[in-house]
Amino acid sequence: xxxxxxxxxxxxxxxxxxxxxxxxxxxxxxxxxxxxxxxxxxxxxxxxxxxxxxxxxxxxxxxxxxxxxxxxxxxxxxxxxxxxxxxxxxxxxxxxxxxxxxxxxxxxxxxxxxxxxxxxxxxxxxxxxxxxxxxxxxxxxxxxxxxxxxxxxxxxxxxxxxxxxxxxxxxxxxxxxxxxxxxxxxxxxxxxxxxxxxxxxxxxxxxxxxxxxxxxxxxxxxxxxxxxxxxxxxxxxxxxxxxxxxxxxxxxxxxxxxxxxxxxxxxxxxxxxxxxxxxxxxxxxxxxxxxxxxxxxxxxxxxxxxxxxxxxxxxxxxxxx
Ligand SMILES: [Zn+2]
Numbered sequence: 001x002x003x004x005x006x007x008x009x010x011x012x013x014x015x016x017x018x019x020x021x022x023x024x025x026x027x028x029x030x031x032x033x034x035x036x037x038x039x040x041x042x043x044x045x046x047x048x049x050x051x052x053x054x055x056x057x058x059x060x061x062x063x064x065x066x067x068x069x070x071x072x073x074x075x076x077x078x079x080x081x082x083x084x085x086x087x088x089x090x091x092x093x094x095x096x097x098x099x100x101x102x103x104x105x106x107x108x109x110x111x112x113x114x115x116x117x118x119x120x121x122x123x124x125x126x127x128x129x130x131x132x133x134x135x136x137x138x139x140x141x142x143x144x145x146x147x148x149x150x151x152x153x154x155x156x157x158x159x160x161x162x163x164x165x166x167x168x169x170x171x172x173x174x175x176x177x178x179x180x181x182x183x184x185x186x187x188x189x190x191x192x193x194x195x196x197x198x199x200x201x202x203x204x205x206x207x208x209x210x211x212x213x214x215x216x217x218x219x220x221x222x223x224x225x226x227x228x229x230x231x232x233x234x235x236x237x238x239x240x241x242x243x244x245x246x247x248x249x250x251x252x253x254x255x256x257x258x259x260x261x262x263x264x265x266x267x268x269x270x271x272x273x274x275x276x277x278x279x280x281x282x283x284x285x286x287x288x289x290x291x292x293x294x295x296x297x298x299x300x301x302x303x304x305x306x307x308x309x310x311x312x313x314x315x316x317x318x319x320x321x
Contacts, residue, residue: 023185024120024160025120025160025161025186025187026161026187026222028077028120029161029187029189029222029223029250029290030222030250032077033250033289033290034284034288034289034290034291034309034312035077035078035250035289035290035291036075036076036077036078036290036291036292036302036305036306036309037076037077037078037080037122037252037254037290037291037292037293038068038071038072038074038076038078038079038080038292038293038302039071039074039292039293039294039297039298039299039301039302040257040293040294040295040296040297040298041064041067041080041082041084042084042295043269043295043296043297043298044067044070044298044299045060045063045064045067045082046266047298048063048067050063053084053085053096054082054083054084054085054086054098054103054107055086055096055098055103056082057081057082057083057086057103057106057107057110058098058099058102058103058106061106061110064082064107064110065110065113065114067082067299068082068110068111068114068115069114070299071114071299071302072114072115072116072119073299074299074300074302074303074306075302075303075306075307075310076119076292076302076306077118077119077120078119078120078121078122078290078292079111079114079115079119079120079121079122080111080121080122080124080163080165080292081104081107081108081110081111081121081122081123081124081154081157081159082107082110082111082124083103083104083107083108083123083124083125083150083154084124084125084126084165084166085126085127085128085129086098086100086103086104086107086150087100087125087128087146087147087149087150088100088146088149088150089128089129089130089138089142089143089146090127090128090129090130090146093128093129093130094129100149100150100153101153104123104150104153104154104157105153105156105157106157107123107124107154107157108121108123108153108154108155108156108157108158108159109157109158111159112157112158112159120160120161121158121159121160122159122160122161122162122163122189123151123154123155123157123159123161123162123163124162124163124165125147125150125151125154125162125163125164125165125176125180126164126165126166126167127166127167127168127169127172128143128146128172131169132169132171132172132175140171140175143172143175143176143179144175144178144179144182145179147175147176147179147180148179148182148183150179151176151179151180151182151183152183155183155184155186159186160186160187161186161187161188161189161222162180162186162187162188162189163188163189163190163191164176164177164180164188164189164190164191165189165190165191165193165227165228165254165294166191166193166227166228166294167190167191167192167193168192168193168194168195168203168204168205168229169203169204169205170192170203170205170207170211170212170215170216171205173190173192173212173216174215174216174219176190177190177216177219177220177221178219181220187222188220188221188222189221189222189223189224189225189252189290190216190219190221190223190224190225191224191225191226191227191252191254192207192212192225192226192227193226193227193228193229194209194226194229194231194239195229195230195231196231197231197232197235197236197238197239200242201226201238201239201242208242209226209239209242209243209246210242210243210245210246212224212243213242213243213246213247213249213251214246214247217246217247217248217249221249222249222250223249223250223251223252223289223290224243224247224249224250224251224252225240225243225251225252225253225254225288225290226239226240226243226252226253226254226255227252227253227254227255227294228254228256228294228295229256230259230260232259233255233256233257233258233259233271233276233279234278234279234282236253236255236279236283237279237282237283237285237286238286239253240253240283240286240287240288241286241287243287244286244287244288245287250289250290251287251288251289251290252288252289252290252291252292253280253283253288253290253291253292254291254292254293254294254297255276255279255280255283255293255294256269256271256293256294256295256296256297257269257270257271257276257293257295257296257297257298257301258270258271258296260295260296267295268296269295269296269297270296271296273298273300273301273303273304274304276293276297276301276304276305277301277304277305277308280305280308281308291305292305293305
């Protein structure tokens with residue numbers, strides 16, 4: 001009788017489905033290397049003539065879906081939702097007319113529907129755009145609550161895990177990690193943005209790559225890494241080395257396609273796929289396990305890496321020369 005009742009319980013069915021999902025991505029991250037992530041969404045939207053941002057999930061869903069689809073077809077393993085700053089604090093304080101629930105549900109569903117069998121979707125979470133006390137007005141509790149709300153909607157929308165990225169404050173990243181973990185068992189990846197590769201790699205707040213890796217490993221993330229920023233992409237290897245030397249966790253790297261340049265009032269990134277592939281190959285040698293692209297990267301950049309990784313698997317001793 002008890003058995004029948006349990007089988008009929010929707011709660012338990014959901015719980016098993018969710019556990020199974022988190023286990024699959026958790027195992028994939030822990031066991032596979034290298035893993036390929038997608039490239040930029042924002043600069044691809046801008047290139048197509050749209051204003052960058054998560055609101056496009058509601059206003060131009062077909063366009064967001066089309067970009068996800070291109071990355072999916074380029075051969076990546078992980079797709080990232082277009083929900084970067086779609087948390088309540090950012091939306092409210094930037095005067096955006098966007099519904100937190102609707103945009104995160106739509107963001108998750110668009111990426112999930114573009115993913116092919118074997119591809120996973122990470123719910124994207126980034127900064128509130130504000131500082132914590134004493135530098136700013138917000139408390140850790142307020143940051144936790146805003147990330148907790150966003151993470152819940154992404155989870156309901158069907159993501160397989162979370163990525164916290166493009167964030168330069170380790171304390172803010174920790175609020176987001178804890179908020180994601182509070183939603184259940186989905187894996188959480190955390191990636192910080194660095195200001196310099198000098199001095200052990202430093203964020204704007206002064207935290208070193210080593211300190212960040214150790215702190216986030218302690219917090220229970222599935223992978224730790226570096227993305228975006230204004231450092232020369234070729235120097236990203238130094239941050240990867242520091243992190244992989246500090247912790248026994250998969251290391252993620254998503255460099256920009258070159259340094260940002262202002263051309264005719266627009267920020268542009270000019271590194272061609274071939275040179276970007278050299279950056280990624282150097283990061284793999286430095287210890288990176290999850291690789292992808294941030295600002296300025298395109299489906300073509302990701303396809304170059306996918307082909308390179310395919311070649312590496314076929315000729316393991318030759319590919320990295
Ligand atoms: Zn970026």
